[in-house]
Amino acid sequence: xxxxxxxxxxxxxxxxxxxxxxxLTHGYDKASLNDVIAAAGVSKGAFYHYFASxxxxxxxxxxxxxxxxxxxxxxxxxxADLDPLGRLNALLAQSRQAKVETAAEAWALFETMxxxxxxxxxxxINLAASKSFSPILxxxxxxxxxxxxxxxxxxxxxxxxxxxxxxxxxxxxxKAFAGGSDADMDIAIEALERRVRLYEIALDxxxxxxxxxxxIGEPGYVRAVMTARRSNPALGGPIExx
Amino acid sequence: xxxxxxxxxxxxxxxxxxxxxxxLTHGYDKASLNDVIAAAGVSKGAFYHYFASxxxxxxxxxxxxxxxxxxxxxxxxxxADLDPLGRLNALLAQSRQAKVETAAEAWALFETMxxxxxxxxxxxINLAASKSFSPILxxxxxxxxxxxxxxxxxxxxxxxxxxxxxxxxxxxxxKAFAGGSDADMDIAIEALERRVRLYEIALDxxxxxxxxxxxIGEPGYVRAVMTARRSNPALGGPIExx
DNA sequence: CTATTATACCGACCAACGGTCTATGACTCA
DNA sequence: TGAGTCATAGACCGTTGGTCGGTATAATAG
Numbered sequence: 030x031x032x033x034x035x036x037x038x039x040x041x042x043x044x045x046x047x048x049x050x051x052x053l054t055h056g057y058d059k060a061s062l063n064d065v066i067a068a069a070g071v072s073k074g075a076f077y078h079y080f081a082s083x084x085x086x087x088x089x090x091x092x093x094x095x096x097x098x099x100x101x102x103x104x105x106x107x108x109a110d111l112d113p114l115g116r117l118n119a120l121l122a123q124s125r126q127a128k129v130e131t132a133a134e135a136w137a138l139f140e141t142m143x144x145x146x147x148x149x150x151x152x153x154i155n156l157a158a159s160k161s162f163s164p165i166l167x168x169x170x171x172x173x174x175x176x177x178x179x180x181x182x183x184x185x186x187x188x189x190x191x192x193x194x195x196x197x198x199x200x201x202x203x204k205a206f207a208g209g210s211d212a213d214m215d216i217a218i219e220a221l222e223r224r225v226r227l228y229e230i231a232l233d234x235x236x237x238x239x240x241x242x243x244x245i246g247e248p249g250y251v252r253a254v255m256t257a258r259r260s261n262p263a264l265g266g267p268i269e270x271x
Numbered sequence: 272x273x274x275x276x277x278x279x280x281x282x283x284x285x286x287x288x289x290x291x292x293x294x295l296t297h298g299y300d301k302a303s304l305n306d307v308i309a310a311a312g313v314s315k316g317a318f319y320h321y322f323a324s325x326x327x328x329x330x331x332x333x334x335x336x337x338x339x340x341x342x343x344x345x346x347x348x349x350x351a352d353l354d355p356l357g358r359l360n361a362l363l364a365q366s367r368q369a370k371v372e373t374a375a376e377a378w379a380l381f382e383t384m385x386x387x388x389x390x391x392x393x394x395x396i397n398l399a400a401s402k403s404f405s406p407i408l409x410x411x412x413x414x415x416x417x418x419x420x421x422x423x424x425x426x427x428x429x430x431x432x433x434x435x436x437x438x439x440x441x442x443x444x445x446k447a448f449a450g451g452s453d454a455d456m457d458i459a460i461e462a463l464e465r466r467v468r469l470y471e472i473a474l475d476x477x478x479x480x481x482x483x484x485x486x487i488g489e490p491g492y493v494r495a496v497m498t499a500r501r502s503n504p505a506l507g508g509p510i511e512x513x
Numbered sequence: 514c515t516a517t518t519a520t521a522c523c524g525a526c527c528a529a530c531g532g533t534c535t536a537t538g539a540c541t542c543a
Numbered sequence: 544t545g546a547g548t549c550a551t552a553g554a555c556c557g558t559t560g561g562t563c564g565g566t567a568t569a570a571t572a573g
Binding site: 532534 | 559568570
């Protein structure tokens with residue numbers, strides 16, 4: 030095989046890209062290292078020059094995901110005009126759609142991300158994301174408590190619950206896929222929509238806010254994302270690139 | 272090797288027992304099938320006579336865990352004298368200590384269960400447990416709503432949140448281990464204790480109850496469990512038997 | 514009391530896996 | 544130009560989860 034030398038950063042990103050596609054489509058366990066290096070067109074030696082192990086590759090991938098997610102909400106965090114409630118709402122709404130622009134793209138991400146074989150990958154991303162998001166949330170809640178918008182004796186605890194809720198949709202979504210049939214899907218969508226309302230109210234309460242203050246997402250958003258699958262059945266394949 | 276024939280049910284339980292010990296001590300991934308069959312004193316052929324794959328073994332183990340946990344709360348569920356709130360509280364308190372009698376035992380379980388390499392096992396158990404517990408919780412909440420004790424528009428959603436909270440201590444506990452030092456441990460214990468109070472209040476609110484109605488666990492329980500480690504350092508080994 | 518079938522078990526074997534190692538082509542800089 | 548470092552290649556290794564043909568024991572039938 031001819032020896033192709035690329036700029037280390039590019040090579041590393043390429044490895045991450047192909048690993049991402051393969052991990053998402055086949056799952057971390059089932060996608061072998063040989064698959065990854067074959068897809069990336071690289072030798073074993075080259076791979077182990079960049080990553081210490083398959084595990085390390087997963088870790089790096091999770092970190093990249095988290096970095097991207099964080100970048101996606103940075104302008105909300107930096108917006109000095111927002112009060113704590115506004116910032117929290119913006120963050121919740123933003124994180125719901127993350128880096129996803131259209132409902133169709135959202136579907137593709139959901140489809141791949143929430144399949145059971147992606148448990149490990151998903152968990153790593155969550156871990157990495159929590160590490161970046163938690164301090165931000167805590168800071169927002171602290172400010173809110175200081176200026177009297179929020180009321181709570183455990184800002185970190187509330188921040189944890191906020192994150193938990195932000196990610197808890199996972200289970201409901203996963204169940205929607207597990208069901209399979211359109212009828213099951215419909216039921217899951219309704220349940221998810223109701224769940225979001227419930228989360229909003231729960232957050233209102235534990236933050237000492239009047240009902241209706243927290244807005245995680247506008248009604249109908251879930252359905253829009255979910256039904257995008259039918260309008261574009263080609264989605265759900267590997268997610269290439271950054 | 273001499274051929275030893277046992278009653279199928281016994282052999283199967285033995286395999287599950289040794290798998291449980293090994294999975295908990297080394298993690299599902301790191302404990303190899305050869306380890307399991309060596310510990311159980313059985314050949315490859317024998318193993319595959321009982322389980323279709325390593326994955327199936329994990330599944331069966333998770334189911335057994337869930338079955339045992341369910342049996343542990345059965346008398347609370349069947350207690351006709353309890354009103355919905357009392358039953359819910361009893362269930363929350365019970366599930367917190369599960370099959371564990373002493374704080375020392377609780378530590379051993381926590382120590383093994385919540386180590387990061389047991390993510391997969393833990394998740395499977397959760398899945399299986401949720402499947403058995405959810406209907407029970409929903410039924411209790413439904414009854415509470417009917418007789419006016421609780422107020423909510425989404426009993427299933429509330430049930431989900433209750434389960435979530437019941438298991439959410441996982442993350443905080445995991446962080447306690449991740450830290451390692453005694454100081455970190457102390458901080459984690461304080462955080463966990465505060466978190467429990469927060470959960471109680473949150474559940475009060477989303478169930479439309481006055482504050483102080485929900486009692487997940489008495490104050491100090493977390494510390495009692497956590498500090499049991501120092502008083503009995505021998506703990507943390509494999510958990511043998513049923 | 515055999516003959517036959519079904520069940521529980523054994524262990525050699527296999528492809529594929531993650532990971533290691535040595536070799537070497539390709540740049541860098543003096 | 545030559546020494547040294549970096550990026551790559553690919554043969555190789557022990558172990559893994561899993562398969563397979565065979566065998567001893569138990570259950571059943573004639």
